[in-house]
Amino acid sequence: MTSTNPHAQSVGLPVRQGIRGQSPYGAPQLDVPYLLNTNENPYAPPPEVVASIVHEVTQAATGLNRYPDRDFLDLRTDLADFLAHESNVTLAAENIWAANGSNEVMSHILQAFGGPGRTALGFTPTYAMYSEYARNTLTQWAEVQRNDDFTLDLEHATATIEELQPAVIFLTSPNNPTGTALTLAEIKTIADAALRVSIDGAPALVIVDEAYAEFRRAGTPSALELLATYPNVAVTRTMSKAFALAGGRLGYLAASREFVDALRVVRLPYHLSSVTQAVARAALAHSNVLLGKVDQIRQERDELVRWLREQSYQNKSLIVSDSDANFVFFGKFDDRHALWSALLSHGVLVRESGPEGWLRVTVGTPEEMTAFKSALVKELSQ
Structure with missing residues (x-):
């Protein structure tokens, strides 16, 4: 359709400063046989779970025709029951919050x-979306570089916290993309430093x-164990990964009731649809079945970590990060994009x-791992 407005082709959009010229976040979505780039669970929900959903x-x-349960206490109770079983930490429904993926939970936190006038702090390399949550909420973003082995330099971290006085500090355990986990002692050190900050x-x-x-x-360990003694700590989880529910879009948080109540203020009305709540509750009712593949993964x-460490690149063994996640981080390559493209050709x-x-690389099925290993060996031998 041709516009009759003579200025239609020349007038721009008043995009706000900060997102002007930016591209949306997202991993490539390509139609290839072996999708090992977004840390999805490779095993679909079994038929009995699908039937229940x-x-x-x-x-x-x-x-x-009616709006959904705005406070979804039944779902929050189910999530609290799951955490009690999974991590042996007892929480009330009022200590739980949920949203459309943990991405929305994080957005609620920074909202x-x-x-x-406030700062959020992260430890890089880490999940790239944290800086975008900050950008979208007009929060200043600051970073502390991890050590070469991706551990935290706690002395540098605590000094930076004292200097920057951030309102929100993001820790990721297991960390994405490295797969490395934090000890409770490390988390406590950061939490103690956070207690010495004064934000209003x-x-x-x-x-x-x-x-x-x-x-x-x-x-x-899980940081859930710290909630009773550190009221300034919150733990976020998702049903996208281990629960094989990436398409269901349900993330959640455990924290003090006061923390959760603050999130309730900024959430959009009826943000969790009735369908989303039904899917999540049905999945939670079958948590043992859905998590049945976790040990295999x-x-x-x-x-995979063992095998990768046996491979070499330019006569040097590959460097492989220890992983507590469902993916493995490995390198280092002079031109990783060239290798990425070569693997894609397979x-x-x-x-x-x-x-x-x-x-x-995401841990997939045995068939997917065989395809990955075969392609990598062929390309590293070039």
């Missing part, structure tokens, strides 16, 4: 506790992002993430 969604559909008379908040927590190795991950899609020279 269909039943619950059908029930919800009969009431779609409530960030904003102009209140301490800084420490957000421990545990999106991949269900994949952690035996003995690796852990075993595949540990085998139908294997991995992720260019983190510092130059590194790639991240």
Whole structure:
């Protein structure tokens, strides 16, 4: 359709400063046989879980002329029950918040506790979206570089917290893209430093992002254990990964009731649809079944780490980060994009993430891992 407005082609849009010229975040979505770039669970929900979801969604559909339960206490109770079973930490429904993926939970956090004149702090390399949450809420973003082995320099971290006085501090355990987990002692050190910050008379908040927590190795703790003694700590989780529910879009948070109540102020009305709540509750009712593949993914991950460390590039062994997640970070390559493209030519899609020279591969099915290994060996031998 041709516009009759003579200025239609010449007038721009008043895009605000800060996002002008920016591109939307997102991993490549390509139609290839082996999708190993977005840390999805490679195993689809089994038929009995699908049937349960269909039943619950059908029930919800009969009431779609009405708004959903705005405070979704039944879902929050189910999430609290799951955490009690998974991490042996008892929480009330009022200690839980949920949204459309942990991305929306993070946005709620910075809407409530960030904003102009406030700073959010992260430890890079880490999840790239944190800086975008900050940008979108007009929160200043600051970074502390991790050590070469991707651990935290705690002395430098605490000094930076004292200097910058951030309102919100993001810790990621297991970290994305490196897969490395934090100890409770490390988290406590950051939480203690945050308590010495004064933001309008209140301490800084420490957000421990545990999106991949269900994949952690035996003995690796959850920061949920700190909630009772550190009221400035919150823990975020997701059902996208271990629950094989990436398409369901349900993320959640555990924190003090006061913290959750602040998020309730900034959330949009009825932000969780009746369908989303029904899907999540049905999945939680089958958590043992859905998490049944977690041990297998852990075993595949540990085998992949071992195998990668046996490979070489330019006569040097590959460097492989220890992983408590469902992905593995490996390098270093002179031209990682060239290797990424070469793997793609074999139908294997991995992720260019983190510092130059590194790639991240999601742990897939045995068939997918065989395809990845075969393609990588062929390309490294070129």
